[in-house]
Amino acid sequence: MPAQPASTTLDADWPAPYAEEPLDATVSVPGSKSLTNRFLVLAALAGDESLLRRPLRSRDTLLMASALRSLGTEVTDVDEDWLVRPRDLRGPALVDCGLAGTVMRFLPPVAALAQGPVEFDGDEHMRRRPMGPMLDALRALGITVTGDAPGLPFTVEGNGHVTGGKVVVDASASSQFVSALLLAGARFEKGVTVVHDGKPLPSQPHVDMTVEALRDTGVIVDDGDANTWHVEPSEIHSLDVEVEPDLSNAAPFVAAALVAGGTVTVPSWPQFTTQAGDAIRDILDAMGADVSLTRDGLTVSGTGQIDGVDLDLHDVGELTPVVAAVAALASGPSQLRGIAHLRGHETDRLAAITTEINRLGGDCRETEDGLVIRPRPLHGDLVRTYADHRMAMAAAVLGLRVPGVVIENVATTGKTLPDFTTRWSSLLGRA
Structure with a gap:
């Protein structure tokens, strides 16, 4: 059954920027x-x-x-x-x-x-x-x-x-x-x-x-x-800690380099972390990106050519919407597995992803525990977000390669990244 969209106002809709040329950007991401x-x-x-x-x-x-x-x-x-x-x-x-x-x-x-x-x-x-x-x-x-x-x-x-x-x-x-x-x-x-x-x-x-x-x-x-x-029962000591950048929020930005071509760097990417979002490095590498982690941060480069993948995302389900968006633009089919639990997230993410990719002319099918995505030419349309910040970010990734994508209620990104649209526009040099 298709996911049911959340109600929004039209003035919250946002035309997703289309990438006219390869990217060359450094994007800072706030804390996790x-x-x-x-x-x-x-x-x-x-x-x-x-x-x-x-x-x-x-x-x-x-x-x-x-x-x-x-x-x-x-x-x-x-x-x-x-x-x-x-x-x-x-x-x-x-x-x-x-x-x-x-x-x-x-x-x-x-x-x-x-x-x-x-x-x-x-x-x-x-x-x-x-x-x-x-x-x-x-x-x-x-x-x-x-x-x-x-x-x-x-x-x-x-x-x-x-x-x-x-x-x-x-x-x-x-x-x-x-x-x-x-x-x-x-x-x-x-x-x-x-x-x-x-x-x-x-x-x-x-x-x-x-x-x-x-x-x-x-x-x-x-x-x-x-x-x-x-x-063990014990006192909890006080903290003096700097919060790492949010690597899941960084995922659409580094994925943009693979989708649009060019290079994107995210400074201060930790060398060692427990954040699930760190898995985006290996995922983008498998999809054809050139990925480099140095003391200066994470740099991802791509040509716009995207390979299909077969991935178990059970431990990193929050990356699924962005990965699915990239897979919808790939040259071959992809299967994303181990993510049945996403049906109980901010929305039923499997139903929402399937509905919105297919709305743009794609071929996405739900399985018992994931998605199968086959490449097809996509066209512009309104992409519904279901009050889900990850759906809005995934739609922005699609918009890099698909003219005419409009993101419903993009303000839902404020759940974890309040200035998403400003940062995304800066990615394309349009701030």
Whole structure:
């Protein structure tokens, strides 16, 4: 069934720039959303104040900061940085999750440590995103959660402490279920042991990111056994950390070099990282790009010739919309596998990608766990975004090679990259 588009206003539509000539650009990308929101949660639970340097300021991270403030934490702007002063967590409070899965999933275990009720709600689509296994896990830990639905809205009745212990959760719909319990686990009286029981865990790099962030704050985490993580009860040390660039947000920019031809450099690309977006280097290499990582950053060059691929994107599903857009412009067919869980993201991404590529004259077909994309000549049209930032970015990639692409509600990119259109226009020298 085709995905149903979100309602928008016509004045939010944006004609995607067409690349008249090969690119030659350097594009800076702001901090990682995934890291920023993990650091914010840990800083709020720490024993002393923390400084987050150059965090991402986007809708998702501003919602996280606002939610923590509502629980009593001080989050203060210091030039480009955030100073976070932990305070006793308290309710009553209302957490607006917007469309931020990290807010909806990371904060309920934190709310359980607060004194008083904490209500959670968000945008209409968030009420359809998977949350039931997470709420069941909280209840299994003795946390009182009220609400009739398997997801939003719900209320966590915090009483200031959580006993903790072992909990089994089916996190096959989202690795965020695991990360949420781990982030707060050090503050539970017995710590927490999280056991995933279900289909293979998606987005394993995001759990690895959580574990590394915890260890950076002095928390002891044992992840030696498959699908099991144990967090010792302990103090969480304060942070003084610079947030890495968001590599998933960088993906459309470096993909542009392969699609339009030419060269694009993203400065400050980390040499070592737990970000899932780092996989775009190997993906673009497999699709025919020349990829070079040096101390100056990541440089991607292409000729406009794109090879079809067969890729398992299970661990890096957030890259799928951009990779699918590139594949729709390739010289041969592509198969993208291991991504059935994307049906429960900001929208049903598999249905949305299929619908919009086919709207432009392409040949995209859903499989049980992914997509098959066969090259066909594409034409311009309105590309619907379904209030999904990744869909808007993918549409911009298509617009580099397809004249007349118009992106519906491009402002949805503000979820993780508020100035996307300015940066994208700069990519083509049109700022």
